[in-house]
Amino acid sequence: MTSAPHAAGPPADRRHPNRTTTSTPATPERRGRARRLGSLLAAGAAAGALILSSFTVATPASAATETWKVGSPVVNDTFARTVASGFGTADLGGAYTSPVTTGLAVASGGSISFATPGTARQAVLSGVQIADVQATATITVPTLPTAGSGLYFGLQTRSDGKRYYQSTLRVTPTGSVYLGTARVDGSTADQTRLSKEALIASDLQPGQSLQMDLRTRSSNSVTIASRAWVVGGAKPSWQRIATDASAQRLQSGGIGVWGYLSSAAAPQGLGISALSAAPVTSTTSNPEPEPTTPVPTPTEPTDPVETPAPEPTTPAEPTTPTTPTTPTTPTTPTGPDAQVPSAGRGSAAVGSTSYAIPTKALYVSAGTGNGGSGTLASPYTSLAHAIDKAPSGSTLVLRAGTYRESVVVASSKKLTIQSYPKEAVWLDGSSTVTGWKKGSVGWAVSGWNTGFDTSPTFTKGASDGSAEAIKFINPDYPLAAYPDQVWIDGVAQRQVASERAVTAGSFFVDRSGKRLVLGTDPSGRTVTASTLQTALAVKSVGSVVRGIGVRNYGNSVYQMGAITAQNDAITFENLVVQDNATIGLYAWGTAVTFANITATGNGMMGGGANAADKFTLKNSVVSGNNVQNFNRMPVSGGFKITRSRTVAFTNNDFQRNTTVGLWLDESVYNGTVTGNRSIANGATGIILEISDTFTVTNNVIASNGRYGLWIGNTGNVQVWNNTITGNSMAALQLTQDKRRQTNVNSAGHDRRQSLPDLTVPWIIKNVTVSNNVISGAGGGCLVCVEDQSKEFTAEQMKLTLNGNVYQRASTNSPSLAVRWGQGAGTAKSFATVAAFTKATGQERRSVLVDGTAVTTTGYQLTPAALAQSALVVVALPTSIAGLLGQSAGVAPARAGSLLSP
Secondary structure (H helix, E strand, O other): OOOOOOOOOHHHHHHHOOOOOOOOOOOOOOOOOOOOOOOOOOOOOOOOEEEEEEEEEOOOOOOOOOOOOEEOEEEEEEEEEEEEEOOOOOOOOEOEOOOOOOOOEEOOOEEEEOOOOEEEEEEEEEEEEEOOOOEEEEEEEEOOOOOOEEEEEEEEEEEOOOEEEEEEEEEEOOOOOEEEEEEEEOOEEEEEEEEEEEEOOOOOOOEEEEEEEEEEEOOOOOEEEEEEEEOOOOOOOOOOOEEOOOOOOOEEEEEEEEEOOOOOOOOOOEEEEEEEEEEEOOOOOOOOOOOOOOOOOOOOOOOOOOOOOOOOHHHHHHHOOOOOOOOOOOOOOOOOOOOOOOOOOOOOOOOOOOOOOOOOOEEEOOOOOOOOOOOOOOOOOOOHHHHOOOOOOOOEEEEEEOOOEEEEEEEOOEEEEEEEEEEEEEHHHHHOOOEEOOOOOOOEEOOOOOOOOOOOOOOOOOHHHOOOHOEEEEEOOOOOOOOOOEEEEEEEEEEOOHHHHHOOOOEEOOOOOOOEEEEEOOOOOEEEEEOOOOEEEEEOOOOOEEEEEEEEOOOOOHHHHOOOOOOOEEEEEEEEOOOOOOOOEOOOOOOOOEEEEEEEEEOOEEEEEEEOOOOEEEEEEEOOOOOOOOOOOOOOOOEEEEOOOOEEEEEEEOOOOOOOOOOEOOOEEEEEEEEOOOOOOOOEEEEOOOOOOEEEEEEEEEEEOOOOEEOOOOOEEEEEEEEEEEEOOOEEEEEOOOOOOOOOOOOOOOOOOOOOOOOOOOOOOOOOOOOOOOEEEEEEEEEEEEEEOOOOEEEOOOOOEOOOOOEEEHHHOOOOEEEEEEEEEEEEEEOOOOHHOOOOOOOOOEEEEEOOOOOOOOOOHHHHHHHHHHOOOOOOOHHHHHOOOHHHHHHHHOOOOOOOO
16 A cells, blocks of 8 residues: 655745754753642641542433443442541442551541652552443542642552552642543553543642542443543533553453652642442443544653653554544544634534535545546545546535545646535545454564655655754654554554564554554454545645545655645635644645644644745644654644744634644744633743744733743734743743844745845844733743843843733742843842832833732633732733724723633
8 A cells, every 4th residue: 555646845945944953942941840829728628638528420421422321339438437547448339458558548538648759549449340330539639739740649440459440630730630541550660541631620729629530331442431620610521532452451340549649749648528439331232332532642731740650652643533424423523632612713523514515516425536527416436536627716515425535736726625514524544454464473464565754854755863853853752753653443553663562552664574563463353554645735826625624644744734735825724634643734825824723633743834924823723733742843733833924823722732832933024823822732832933023912821831932032022911821931931042144044044035134133122011911830930031142131122011910829939020131141030020120110010919829710810810900901002902802092901811711
């Protein structure tokens, strides 16, 4: 099986930056762990104790497809007794067994205390032996962890104390709560992550309670579903669903609980107030099919999480969902961290759009060859054939199905390609693979001729071991740029570097022998693998693609995207672009619009653009990308645009990407970044780098693993009414370094502009920061200004700060409100905003709050902070007022973002 050839693209300078040693925030990494904002509440619990409130059976989520019911409890515990050491005997379910009872106690609720951080505690009801079960626990976190990766609580099913399925809640020092799933085989040092962590809360308050459900069912292919929520909020649908079809899958066992505290944290604990479990049974003779939810790479959205188990050394590929072949149920994206669109963001579910069909439209079915006449009764039998036959100006209407094609829309044909109303259409780069034979190692199929380019750079055929290539690749994930992808029954297999390394759940591509080798027995199962590299290359001015999904293409890095807009005035709308090997979608051309896109689970980056003047990304969700763990530098993460002019990023979500959320770099000039949410990305939320002239307004930039907003060598920036909170390092970092755009060797120069390009000199100047919420607990300062070239003071940069609301966890977290760079001299450090104002005249209207949180879980100002904010905000200039929909010259009612929670 070979991939279709990729048509030649435009000159390299339009496709991607020639410079691959991309600039990055040059400040040293101060990796201090963030601490929770706001005061720590005892919540009635003893200091340092985690209160266990109870295990309870949860009602299944209401859904039309639910065919399983929860029976009568076999476990029920309200922890109303008194036990000094251990958990004693449950109200229903028998006695708990624990390897160590120290730190376990019951007195008006159970508690798990950690006098020595870095230790774990466990209690199992081994007298209950049950396979198909739903368990529920309610826990309370009296204080947030002070440092490290967090405080953990695990709920176990099919447990014998050493082997079990576990859904784990992790509470971080900043109040973020993550949910993950694993199978433990003998010890926590030997476990298989079954799902990437999901962010389920971002502002947990000390003393709040969390409830979680864990359901396991079936035996041949075990389904493990979990969900969690803050008590008092609405119970969500299942947030993580995974399958375990391995030989190590568990058949039955007891119900257990587990706790762990990071070794970097101060002693503390948690409480449990309720625990219950009940059997789940099918209500029909044919129970619901096992879901094919992906098993993505376990990457964390912040600094690497400390757990008792090591991180896997090779990333797992994302999986592929089942495609509907008839116009029935719409499908939503199911890649890592996929989310159902909210508030008009992200693509409509594949199969739910209903675009009007013009009278002369041509129809297409999912097939092969050159059949059909293009009528509704006799549609063209492939998209490639339809594009070949259609005259310019045509609308191609795709009927429901899976189109396993790699096609090009030539520059001579302006086309609209859209789905038939309410029918699900997927362009899919994978094919079913048969003919497996048992070998000395695993199972193999011969004649495997994919031959994908494995260079991690933007140069086709470049060595993957060169000094340049190594910049892209994390040594822990050496095969990140290998586009091969394999799934067994929809479960992604991970690629290994040699045949002898093949084990269950992995695969190896023997390029010299032209074989594909599996470690899991494919007998009686469906094996699919990426055999095509690109889905759709649109080269015609004014073409439109809308209402479809693009998935599972094995695109190499140099090909830029599985779907690409390669000319002017092209529109991509309501597209789900997921689980492609490197970049999801990409643009080069003027006036390209990406609207209502969902890009998720892509190996390197959700999307990007270069030499794309008047580019627009709006109402989109770019979430859970860089699953292959490419290095942060030179490029990876959510979305990156380079060397473009007059661009707009409006009302998008950049969430839970492994590295950067949104990155504007290399001579981007004149842009607006407004109404976006950049949350829980592994590195910086939003970067403006070696560029110029931006308006950054009304964004929520929160809970990111490095900086909130990083401005590097970029001038003429207006930063108004943003909420920047809970980021691990500085909330707002401004850094100048030695780079200048003054000569032909300037890496990152837009080569369409003559040198020197005085519109983009790569110098920080004229930056205004007003009416923002600037909050944090990590790093050394809330606002940090420095010039590593030792040339400019903050005053010479012409920075203006006024009307902002500042908040930090305490007077020492961080210790500085502002660090004010002094060029070649020692930076001025200000512990308070008042001291900063007195010395510089800046921030004459501002407020600093130490300790008490100023934002809610929805990143809105608390009532108290709202009242304070109204007293300090400043009047809006005309340009900002227009973006915010308010009156110029009038102070808004509040600081921070106006986005709804």
